[in-house]
Amino acid sequence: MPKLRLAGHPMYYMDRGKGTPVVLLHSYLANAFMWTPQVQALETRYRVIVPDLWGHGSSGALPEGTHDLSALTRHVAALIDSLDLETYVVAGQSVGGMMAGELALSSPTRVKGLIMMGTYLGQEPAKPQDYFMRLLDRIDADGTFTPALLDEITALFFQSDVSGATPSLKASFQRQLLSWSMETLRQSILPIGRMIFQRRDLCSRLHELSSTPTLVMCGEHDRVRPTSESVDMAQRIGCRYIEVPGASHTSNLEQPEFVTRAWLGFLAEREARA
Numbered sequence: 191m192p193k194l195r196l197a198g199h200p201m202y203y204m205d206r207g208k209g210t211p212v213v214l215l216h217s218y219l220a221n222a223f224m225w226t227p228q229v230q231a232l233e234t235r236y237r238v239i240v241p242d243l244w245g246h247g248s249s250g251a252l253p254e255g256t257h258d259l260s261a262l263t264r265h266v267a268a269l270i271d272s273l274d275l276e277t278y279v280v281a282g283q284s285v286g287g288m289m290a291g292e293l294a295l296s297s298p299t300r301v302k303g304l305i306m307m308g309t310y311l312g313q314e315p316a317k318p319q320d321y322f323m324r325l326l327d328r329i330d331a332d333g334t335f336t337p338a339l340l341d342e343i344t345a346l347f348f349q350s351d352v353s354g355a356t357p358s359l360k361a362s363f364q365r366q367l368l369s370w371s372m373e374t375l376r377q378s379i380l381p382i383g384r385m386i387f388q389r390r391d392l393c394s395r396l397h398e399l400s401s402t403p404t405l406v407m408c409g410e411h412d413r414v415r416p417t418s419e420s421v422d423m424a425q426r427i428g429c430r431y432i433e434v435p436g437a438s439h440t441s442n443l444e445q446p447e448f449v450t451r452a453w454l455g456f457l458a459e460r461e462a463r464a
Contacts, residue, residue: 191222191242194272196265197253203241203269207233210302210461211278213270214240215286217308217440218386219347219367219379221247224283227446228453236457239278241269243285245370245378252378259285259389262382263292279303279457283442284415285386294402295395303460304404305453308412308439310419312393314386322387326380333372340364349411349438359443396426403460404429407452409437409444430456 193200204222212232214225222240232238242249243262256262266289270278277300282290287309294301314322329339348360370379404427408420417433424431432452434441442449 191248193248194269196268197255199244199250199253200248201241201244201250201265201269202248203239204229205237205239205273207235207237209236210457211237211239211273211275212457213266213275213278213280213290214238215266215280215282215289216240216243216246217284217286218243218383219246219343219363220283220440221366223247224440224443228281228442228450231450231454232457236279239270239273239275241266243382245374245382251374252381256381257385259288259385260292262385263289263296267293267297276300277302279305279460281305281307281453282309283307284309284439285382288386288389291392291396291399294399294404295392298398298402301402302464303457304399304402305407305456306404306420306423307407307449308409308415308420308441310415311391311396311423312419313389313391319387323384326383326387329375330380333375335364335367340367343367346414347439348444349413356444359440363440393423393426396423397428399427399429403456403463405432405452405456406430407432407434407441407449409434409439409441411436411438412441414439 191202193202216224222242229238244252280290287306291311294304344360406420406424408417410433434445437444
């Protein structure tokens with residue numbers, strides 16, 4: 191994977207295929223390879239660019255002075271600029287969707303298509319915020335993911351057992367969580383988590399995306415980002431909403447064929463209107 195140095199730290203990214211650039215932003219506690227099913231389908235007709243978030247995958251530690259999601263979004267924008275992408279489509283899951291939405295709001299003439307999955311651009315509601323902040327504090331106190339924390343967090347990401355692949359997805363996810371050192375957790379993973387759940391409210395600006403081709407998706411059983419949030423965002427934007435049946439927070443892996451078909455249909459429609 192190639193890399194770009196930003197603020198003295200290496201940001202690794204995948205760059206495959208040719209054609210219209212499509213930037214994919216992964217979810218919290220994941221990495222670029224969570225998009226493998228979609229990359230395999232897209233790279234035959236698009237240029238697919240997939241960075242690893244700081245502290246995730248192969249990227250370096252969170253740079254000092256990075257205090258909010260807007261700063262993380264600016265880092266992704268710097269990567270995009272370094273690749274000389276005049277225009278592009280961006281898709282994101284969870285925190286990746288939050289950054290994708292902010293990219294579209296900050297660069298409306300460059301973002302020619304937007305896909306947001308299992309995400310919410312509003313402030314974190316009070317009760318979930320309290321729960322998630324306490325969860326992060328528990329990880330911080332232990333300096334690792336205890337068995338109880340592993341089970342609790344995995345259930346949030348992979349609630350549904352409809353997909354036959356779910357057990358292996360859960361096992362792979364847990365191996366990744368356990369691979370992080372205490373230093374990585376406290377320097378990168380936990381600070382990013384706190385940024386996510388203390389984010390600012392961008393819902394009042396969603397109407398600005400009305401002229402950007404946009405698709406909002408969410409897993410039917412998503413507990414982290416309930417479907418009601420995605421429906422609200424789609425209504426504010428005036429765009430299409432698709433619910434992913436039999437899936438929870440990581441719907442692109444639980445139901446990869448369904449999600450990929452929806453993406454390819456959206457991209458084809460976008461191109462036909464261009």
